[in-house]
Amino acid sequence: MDNLVEIENVSFGYGERQVLKGINLTARRGQVIAIMGNSGCGKTTLLRLIGGQIKPSHGTIKVAGLEVTTLKQHELYQLRRKMGMLFQFGALFTDMSVFENVAFQLREHTQLPEDVIHDLVLMKLHAVGLRGAADLMPSELSGGMARRVALARAIALEPMLVMYDEPFAGLDPISLGVTGNLIRKLTDTLGLTSIVVTHDVQESLKIVDYVYFVSEGVIEAEGTPAQIHASDLPFVHQFVHGEPDGPVPFHYPARTYEADLRLGA
Amino acid sequence: MSALINSIAGIGRRTLEGISRMGYATRFFVSALLHSGTAFRRFGLTIREIYFSGVLSLIIILVSGLFVGMVLGLQGYETLETYGSEEVLGVLVALSLVRELGPVVAALLFASRAGSAITAEIGLMKATEQLAAMEMMAVDPIARVVAPRFWAGVISMPLLAALFSATGIFGGYLVGVVLIGVDEGSFWSQMQSKVDFQDDILNGVIKSVVFGIAVTAIALFEGYDAPPTAEGVSGATTRTVVTSSLAILALDFVLTAFMFRGIS
Numbered sequence: 426m427d428n429l430v431e432i433e434n435v436s437f438g439y440g441e442r443q444v445l446k447g448i449n450l451t452a453r454r455g456q457v458i459a460i461m462g463n464s465g466c467g468k469t470t471l472l473r474l475i476g477g478q479i480k481p482s483h484g485t486i487k488v489a490g491l492e493v494t495t496l497k498q499h500e501l502y503q504l505r506r507k508m509g510m511l512f513q514f515g516a517l518f519t520d521m522s523v524f525e526n527v528a529f530q531l532r533e534h535t536q537l538p539e540d541v542i543h544d545l546v547l548m549k550l551h552a553v554g555l556r557g558a559a560d561l562m563p564s565e566l567s568g569g570m571a572r573r574v575a576l577a578r579a580i581a582l583e584p585m586l587v588m589y590d591e592p593f594a595g596l597d598p599i600s601l602g603v604t605g606n607l608i609r610k611l612t613d614t615l616g617l618t619s620i621v622v623t624h625d626v627q628e629s630l631k632i633v634d635y636v637y638f639v640s641e642g643v644i645e646a647e648g649t650p651a652q653i654h655a656s657d658l659p660f661v662h663q664f665v666h667g668e669p670d671g672p673v674p675f676h677y678p679a680r681t682y683e684a685d686l687r688l689g690a
Numbered sequence: 691m692s693a694l695i696n697s698i699a700g701i702g703r704r705t706l707e708g709i710s711r712m713g714y715a716t717r718f719f720v721s722a723l724l725h726s727g728t729a730f731r732r733f734g735l736t737i738r739e740i741y742f743s744g745v746l747s748l749i750i751i752l753v754s755g756l757f758v759g760m761v762l763g764l765q766g767y768e769t770l771e772t773y774g775s776e777e778v779l780g781v782l783v784a785l786s787l788v789r790e791l792g793p794v795v796a797a798l799l800f801a802s803r804a805g806s807a808i809t810a811e812i813g814l815m816k817a818t819e820q821l822a823a824m825e826m827m828a829v830d831p832i833a834r835v836v837a838p839r840f841w842a843g844v845i846s847m848p849l850l851a852a853l854f855s856a857t858g859i860f861g862g863y864l865v866g867v868v869l870i871g872v873d874e875g876s877f878w879s880q881m882q883s884k885v886d887f888q889d890d891i892l893n894g895v896i897k898s899v900v901f902g903i904a905v906t907a908i909a910l911f912e913g914y915d916a917p918p919t920a921e922g923v924s925g926a927t928t929r930t931v932v933t934s935s936l937a938i939l940a941l942d943f944v945l946t947a948f949m950f951r952g953i954s
Contacts, residue, residue, distance in 0.1 A: 476826050505828040516819035533829050578827075 429454045429586055429618045430475060435484030436642075437470060444470050446642040447484070452635075454585075457612050457619040459629045461664065462639035463673060468622040469513075471639075472588045475620070476510060477501045489585065506534055509579030509587040513594060515571035517563040517578070523550070524559040527578045534582065549577040553607060569600025573607065580611060586618050587611075593625040601625070605632045626665050630654070638664065640673065715911045718832075722840050722910065725833035735838040736845070743804035743839070743906075744846030748853070750803050751796055755787075755854035758795060759861025762786055766862070767870055776866075777876035781884040783862030784855075788885065788894045789950070792855035794942050797901035799854075800847060801934040805909035808839055809930040812913025813923035821914075836914065840906050847902025848895050855894070893949045900941055905934040 430452040437445040444467040452458045460468050473479050474486055477493045486493045491504055517526050527546045531537055537545070550556045553573040563571060572592060579587050592604050609632040612619045623629045630636070630650040638646040638653075638661055646653070646661045653661060663671035679685065729736045766782040812835065815821050821831045859881075866872045885891065909930045916926035 478822065478825060502828040502830075505826055508826065510823065510826040512819045512823055514818065516823035518820055518823075519815075519818070530827050530829075533827070533834075 427454060428452065429489055430620065431485075431487040432471075432475070433485045433487075435471075435474065435481045435486060437467070437474060437479070437481045437483075444642055445474075445481070448639070448642075448644060450637055450644065452586075452618050452620055454618050455612070455616060456634040457609060457621060457632055458635045458637065459621045459623055459633040460637050460639060461622075461624060461626065461629070462645075463624060463664075466639050467642055468624075468639055469590055472510070472590055472620065472622055475588060476505065476508060506530075506582055507585045509582070509584040511572070511575050511579050511587065511589040511592055513591045514568070515563070515575035517566075517571055517575055519563050521563075522559070523555065523561050523563070523566070523574050526563065526574060527581055529578065530581045545581070549581055550574075552580075552611065553577045554603075567600075569596050569604065572596070572600070572604055576604075576607060576611070580615060580617070583615065584617065586620070589619065589621045589623070591623055592621060593623055593628050601628055605629070608632060626667075630665075711915075714915070715907075718911050718914060719907050721832055722836045722907075725830060726837045726841065728833040729837040729841045735834070736841050739839045739842030740846055743800075743808065743842055744850060747800055747803045747846070747850060750799055751850045751854050752857050754795065754799055755792075755857035756861040758791055758854075759783060759787065759858030759863075760865045761861075762791075762858065763862035763865030763870075767866055767872065776872050778880050778884075779862070779866045779872050780859075780877035780881035783866070784859055784881045784885050785890060787855040787858040787862075788890050790894075790942070790946075792858065793851045793894050793897040793901060794938060796851040796854040797847065797898060797905060797938045798935055800843075800850060800902075801905045801909070801938065802931050804843065804846070805905050805930050805934050806927045808843070808906070808909040809913040809916070809927045810923060812836070812839075812910060813916035813918075813926050816914065816916060817918035817920075817923060836910050840910055843906025843909070844899065844902045847905070848898040851894065851898035851901075889950075893945075896949075897942065897945050900945060901938050904937045904941060908934045908937060 428451045430450070432448055432450040435445055435448045436443065448471065450458075450460070450471075460471060462468050470479070474481055475488060475493065477496065480494050488504060489507070491500075493501070493504070496504065517523075518529065521529070524546055527549050528542050531542050531545060535542075547556055547559065550559055553576050555570060555573055555577065558566065558570060558574070563574070566574065576592075589608065592608065593601050596604060605628050608619055608621060611617060621629055621633065630653065633650060635649055636647060636653050637644050640660055646656060646658050648656065653665065656662065656665075660672045662668070663673060669675050762783045763779065766779050766786075767776060770776050770779055770782065812821075815835065821835065824831045824834060863877065867874045867877050912926040912930045912933070913923075916922045
């Protein structure tokens with residue numbers, strides 16, 4: 426098995442604020458890997474770096490052997506045709522029906538005849554269980570359904586890599602299980618590689634092959650779900666068990682409580 | 691003292707920000723022009739947008755045109771009657787509309803009806819990551835979303851202005867001829883002989899094309915540049931209406947100064 430995505434020593438900052446500080450990460454073909462961490466730790470930034478939407482200040486990012494940071498615009502677009510991305514709330518085109526949303530890339534990038542597009546779209550929708558919703562508009566879908574349509578759209582061109590930005594956020598337990606199973610099943614049947622950015626530990630540990638924990642811009646821990654469960658690293662323990670205080674403190678940095686309340690001066 | 695220095699520094703900072711935003715807007719505009727191929731190759735995309743910004747603006751344009759024309763008929767008659775020259779009422783109504791009010795008022799209405807809608811739509815597409823999704827699907831949002839809307843605005847604006855002027859003239863006719871009783875023959879014949887195709891009508895059309903470019907470009911840029919939050923989008927929508935209205939009036943002065951200065 427070779428590596429589809431290789432990230433080496435990548436740093437990135439918005440202005441003064443360093444978000445990522447020397448990240449190393451690889452995703453092998455056919456694997457589902459998860460990037461976990463608390464909100465605002467730069468997980469989504471990592472996906473945008475892999476997709477070439479932003480450039481790192483430091484380090485190299487390779488997808489299928491191509492260095493993303495040095496690609497020209499049309500080469501990058503060529504590469505993106507082989508990538509799918511599921512955005513946090515689906516990001517469906519609100520002025521198009523479910524069918525048109527899934528057909529979007531087929532219409533933009535291929536010259537396929539209309540009846541072939543029709544069949545392909547329905548097959549993708551069938552895979553996510555929403556063939557019957559083809560004629561609905563995005564505003565008529567529930568959050569979980571929108572996420573599944575977006576997933577069908579992301580795999581429309583049969584990509585080699587699919588990235589998921591918080592696919593479990595705001596879903597009810599049933600939709601949560603459905604989405605998790607879909608990610609695993611589609612990865613296996615279509616031979617994809619999946620990178621899931623999430624903070625839903627329980628759901629993602631069920632479906633992934635390998636986990637990276639990001640905190641404060643560095644990889645704090647990594648391993649298979651079994652290794653993570655067995656880990657005694659304080660950060661991982663706090664995260665997996667959802668403890669309010671620990672290496673990630675409950676309190677935002679501040680002066681001492683006494684000083685703020687003007688006690689004992 | 692430090693307050694004074696701070697306020698001067700503030701002026702400097704705002705000026706620099708303004709200039710860099712202007713530069714960004716120019717780059718955005720140029721890139722929309724350079725990526726216009728799709729808007730013409732797949733003209734269906736542009737036609738769709740002509741429907742949304744042009745056809746859906748028709749009601750407000752036609753009704754306003756009718757009322758403006760009727761007011762012109764009333765006011766014009768009042769004034770002309772003093773000099774006993776009611777028969778040139780048609781000329782007055784037509785020239786006012788074709789040269790000035792048609793392009794300007796139609797553009798102002800277009801800015802508030804279609805411009806604000808464009809800004810809100812693009813701003814929300816950005817806020818809900820639809821533009822980012824498009825980019826990740828290897829489709830350039832400038833070519834696919836921005837350019838068709840731009841050309842749709844540029845095509846719609848002169849047509850709307852022409853319809854505004856036409857209904858306005860009809861409104862003037864209703865009030866002047868049908869209601870007040872100005873001679874119908876002289877109303878139309880004076881209009882025909884005094885309104886020049888090139889000096890009046892064509893210049894009016896040029897004006898409305900320029901306004902169409904300005905309004906649509908401003909609306910698209912404000913939407914594209916809006917912070918992806920609720921107040922970001924609402925602020926951008928307001929800025930579209932304010933900026934494009936001011937741009938229309940300022941451009942109108944400049945264009946008028948060039949076009950009609952030497953005409954007797």
